[in-house]
Amino acid sequence: MSYKINISLEKKESGYSASCPEITDKEFEGDSLDIIFAELKKAIQFELQTQEKKASKKVNxxxxxxxxxxxxxxxxxxxxxxxxxxxxxxxxxxxxxxxxx
Incomplete structure (x- = not known):
């Protein structure tokens, strides 16, 4: 399966800020892009696991x-x-x- 999501990335004085409304309302902040991408990856993995659980529950x-x-x-x-x-x-x-x- 493939999904397309929108990620808003913004450079700030204190680092970076990112948001992904399709996944979570939470805004991610960090000093580097690596930190931002790691947090986004965790949120996306959690969302995919949640969707899989919902789908398997419906099948049963x-x-x-x-x-x-x-x-x-x-x-x-x-x-x-x-x-x-x-x-x-x-x-x-x-x-x-x-x-x-």
Missing amino acids: QPIWEVAQSLIQDMTEDELNLLPTNGAEQHDHYIYGTPQEE
Whole structure:
């Protein structure tokens, strides 16, 4: 996987300052760029580990919990638009074949 993130780097009188809003609200400060990059690397690694844990947790959920999480924010009108004959008409919904009567 590859990700693109924005890092804002600024030279100050006392050293350097950096921020990465996609990863953390924290601002990194240090005397050298090496210190800044080391801190950014730690923050990015922590974020990637957190995302991996979230992804693996979702995979281990039963299918009905996944389905329930997908529809939990839907209104009653939106739910009524969903097909109710998916088990009988699975070829239609999966492959686009004409519906059977």
